[in-house]
Amino acid sequence: MIARENCALQCLSPPCYELIYETDPLEEGEKDANRSQEYKYCMHKSNGGKFVLRIEDTDLERSTRESEEAVLRDLAWLGLDWDEGPGVGGDYGPYRQTERTSLYKQYADKLHESGHVYRCFCSNEELEKMKEIAKLKNLPPVYTGKWASATNEEVEEELAKGTPYTYRFRVPEGSLKINDIIRGEVSWNLDTLGDFVIMRSNGLPVYNFCVTVDDATMAISHVIRAEEHLPNTLRQALIYKALGFPMPHFAHVSLILAPDRSKLSKRHGATSVGQFREMGYLPQAMTNYLALLGWGDGTENEFFTLDQLVDKFTIERVNKSGAVFDLTKLRWMNGHYLRARPSEELTNLIGEQWKTSGLLTVSAGPFIDEATQLLKDGIDLKTDADKALANLLSYPLNLTLESQEAESVLQDNLSEFSTSLLAAYDNGDLIAALESQDSWKKWVKDFGKSLKRKGKSLFMPLRLLLTGKLHGPDMGASVLLLHKAGKSGIVAPEVGFVTLEERFEMLRQVNWETLSKDHPVKETATSVN
Numbered sequence: 001m002i003a004r005e006n007c008a009l010q011c012l013s014p015p016c017y018e019l020i021y022e023t024d025p026l027e028e029g030e031k032d033a034n035r036s037q038e039y040k041y042c043m044h045k046s047n048g049g050k051f052v053l054r055i056e057d058t059d060l061e062r063s064t065r066e067s068e069e070a071v072l073r074d075l076a077w078l079g080l081d082w083d084e085g086p087g088v089g090g091d092y093g094p095y096r097q098t099e100r101t102s103l104y105k106q107y108a109d110k111l112h113e114s115g116h117v118y119r120c121f122c123s124n125e126e127l128e129k130m131k132e133i134a135k136l137k138n139l140p141p142v143y144t145g146k147w148a149s150a151t152n153e154e155v156e157e158e159l160a161k162g163t164p165y166t167y168r169f170r171v172p173e174g175s176l177k178i179n180d181i182i183r184g185e186v187s188w189n190l191d192t193l194g195d196f197v198i199m200r201s202n203g204l205p206v207y208n209f210c211v212t213v214d215d216a217t218m219a220i221s222h223v224i225r226a227e228e229h230l231p232n233t234l235r236q237a238l239i240y241k242a243l244g245f246p247m248p249h250f251a252h253v254s255l256i257l258a259p260d261r262s263k264l265s266k267r268h269g270a271t272s273v274g275q276f277r278e279m280g281y282l283p284q285a286m287t288n289y290l291a292l293l294g295w296g297d298g299t300e301n302e303f304f305t306l307d308q309l310v311d312k313f314t315i316e317r318v319n320k321s322g323a324v325f326d327l328t329k330l331r332w333m334n335g336h337y338l339r340a341r342p343s344e345e346l347t348n349l350i351g352e353q354w355k356t357s358g359l360l361t362v363s364a365g366p367f368i369d370e371a372t373q374l375l376k377d378g379i380d381l382k383t384d385a386d387k388a389l390a391n392l393l394s395y396p397l398n399l400t401l402e403s404q405e406a407e408s409v410l411q412d413n414l415s416e417f418s419t420s421l422l423a424a425y426d427n428g429d430l431i432a433a434l435e436s437q438d439s440w441k442k443w444v445k446d447f448g449k450s451l452k453r454k455g456k457s458l459f460m461p462l463r464l465l466l467t468g469k470l471h472g473p474d475m476g477a478s479v480l481l482l483h484k485a486g487k488s489g490i491v492a493p494e495v496g497f498v499t500l501e502e503r504f505e506m507l508r509q510v511n512w513e514t515l516s517k518d519h520p521v522k523e524t525a526t527s528v529n
Helices: 030-047 065-078 101-113 124-136 152-161 207-217 227-243 273-278 283-292 306-312 327-339 343-356 366-378 384-393 397-401 404-410 414-426 429-433 437-451 456-467 475-488 500-508 512-518
Strands: 016-022 050-056 117-120 166-169 175-180 184-189 196-199 222-226 249-253
Touching (some): 030 283, 030 306, 065 283, 101 166, 117 196, 175 249, 184 227, 207 227, 273 283, 283 327, 327 366, 343 384, 384 475, 397 456, 414 456, 414 512, 456 475, 475 500
Antiparallel strands (some): 117 166, 166 196, 175 184
């Protein structure tokens, strides 16, 4: 569902901004579209205007009620509430273009009577031939004006035969210019445009005509949209003049670019709001990040709530140049908003994620509370929580022992350390220490003294043998959680959780002699004096 913002009527007080969506995924990139809508929303809220949602559905082949509903869900999720439109009502309805066809016909007839449009009876084959001839002559593929000067007799003859026709707008000679809030004066030479269709042969209006009529009759005052709509603005401006409507305020923002500075498209990843929502992004992060693509408040601050954006936003601070969509930064920003949530809210969110993904059989409880607090610093998306928990529950001991990074730990008499650790497990001291943080800390201290080890010489081998990894979240909290997970039975069987009991059995099976040949023991070891 892609936004198609179009022309507005005039600068009223208070101003009115249109929020327009069309069920056509082939036109404007959705990230561009939602950024444009957000800019409109901020302008509307800060100036006391109305925010209007209009559904552009005249392309019957590609417009469905399902796609419309998806748009409404996305906008509601982002917090961009509309003052007028479907489900809300208002003074200027109806708000679906297919319900406004009689209005378009009325204005098309008005333009026909004034001579600004004429009937064109050209067939598709004739139009294609015109394009081919223009291409051979290296000319723009514009309409030749075959029916622009037809006599009444010629027109009546075709009407009598029932020949299908379109309404074409008669483009005047000369040039046209507008003042764009972002880009300044923009001008076009009309010689390269050609007379364009405003009503199809099936009686439905084309985009540039119906949106102009809609904006004029809905009292829309400001238009904010992507720069690729500038060609549409030319056609709409001509229609405004022909109908005698004052020109709206235009603001064409730059496109959002891919990392290679090409136009952002589906080949670069997710493009729809719904996709980002399913991936675990938060609406606060999406609205914040999209607003910063080409806009800033003049400070180094990067975090803005929607209310703060409304308070600080001005369209004059929007940059002309394209902004690169950086997914890494969006993830980082999402992590900020995720971790800033109240503890209970974050725990509920992560707990539901773990249950939904099938890692746990429950969504709440002491284990989930503690696991969320332990792992949250490594979570930027709620889906990252799955990987973080799965990593905590795994025990890749053999892979780690064979890694180059583990060589220094292996050389530090790791086999003897393992023997002592197994003895502490077998006599029950280690398991007893897992009942609380205090008892764990005391046991680690005593265990280190018994081995004459401290610091890295103590904690690195202990982490490796208990977690199977050289890095990770707090080791003590991790081991206590593993103990709780084993006792509670809330980990789904298919997750591959390796319990502490199973870990110690795996330790007994390690062939230290083979490992020692590959990693000779160092002559000296760190000891406690």
